[in-house]
Amino acid sequence: MNDVIERPLHQSAHNHSNSQIEGGSLDKAQNQPLSARDLSLDEQRTLFKQNRFIAMPLAGTIVWALLGIAAPFVSEVTITWMLYIGTGAIFYLGAGLSYLTGERFFSKDKPKTSFDTLFFVGMIMSLMVFGIAMPVAAIDHTTVPLTLGILAGLMWMPLSWSIEHWVGYFHTSTRTAGIVAVWYLFPDARVEAISAVIVAVYIVSLYALERRYQSL
Numbered sequence: 001m002n003d004v005i006e007r008p009l010h011q012s013a014h015n016h017s018n019s020q021i022e023g024g025s026l027d028k029a030q031n032q033p034l035s036a037r038d039l040s041l042d043e044q045r046t047l048f049k050q051n052r053f054i055a056m057p058l059a060g061t062i063v064w065a066l067l068g069i070a071a072p073f074v075s076e077v078t079i080t081w082m083l084y085i086g087t088g089a090i091f092y093l094g095a096g097l098s099y100l101t102g103e104r105f106f107s108k109d110k111p112k113t114s115f116d117t118l119f120f121v122g123m124i125m126s127l128m129v130f131g132i133a134m135p136v137a138a139i140d141h142t143t144v145p146l147t148l149g150i151l152a153g154l155m156w157m158p159l160s161w162s163i164e165h166w167v168g169y170f171h172t173s174t175r176t177a178g179i180v181a182v183w184y185l186f187p188d189a190r191v192e193a194i195s196a197v198i199v200a201v202y203i204v205s206l207y208a209l210e211r212r213y214q215s216l
Contacts (some may be wrong), residue, residue, distance in 0.1 A: 041114065048115035049163045052213045053175075054206055055101045060093035061202040063087065068195025079191055080144050091123075115162045122158035126151050128167070142187075145194040149179045156205075168206040169178075171192050175201045 039047065063086045071079050098105040133147035154176040160168025175198060182193035 019147075039113075044113035045115055045162065045164075048113045049110060050105050050216060052101055053159070053163070053209050055098035055103050055105070056090065056094035057202050057206050057209065058097050058101070059090045061199055061206070063090050063093065064149075064195045064202070068123075068192050068199065071189075071191035071195070074130055076141065083144050083148055083191070087152055090152070113152050118162060119155070122155045126154040129154070142190055145191045146179060146183045149194050149198055150176050153201075163212070165212055167205050167212070168188045170208070171201055171205045174204075 003056050020092055067082060069078070070082060074082070095105045129147070129151035133144070133151060136147060137144045153172050156168035156171040156175075160166065160170075160171075178201065179194050179199035183190055183199055186193040
């Protein structure tokens, strides 16, 4: 991603932005390259909202589904390592999937707005929770699916605010409540139960995100 965006945007995104953005900044940008940071925050938000946002949830769905399927067949030590490696691989898998979904995370012609920066800051903030998760896991390894499942869902909150849509608030709150509930309810199958909750929430979120995108 770099700071240069080419105009025009695809037709549906162009029509959507014209209905929301006041002033001539984006109209001027139809005929020449414009730095995203030259736009107002409202204009940057409109540009950011035109993204599809399904690559990362797709990656998360795949990884957590595989973890849940594998859990009954491997040792506790193995599934613990799989949880660490699997959740760490979600971003890289999502980056690869983004070229199939049209989001193209690292494309040179993809604009970078302040809201993209906010998303990555939120992701890094969520990852800082590893500072709590890892010492707690050293005391009780069964907390790993609990802590990793919750911390990886926190970044949905700033996303929801940025795109002005309920999906992120739903995702984080439902995911967190569900994970805590099944961690207590299924002490002998925690990875499987937590994976099932996360996959179910991802499916609802993917549907909502795609509906949102198609309505732009």
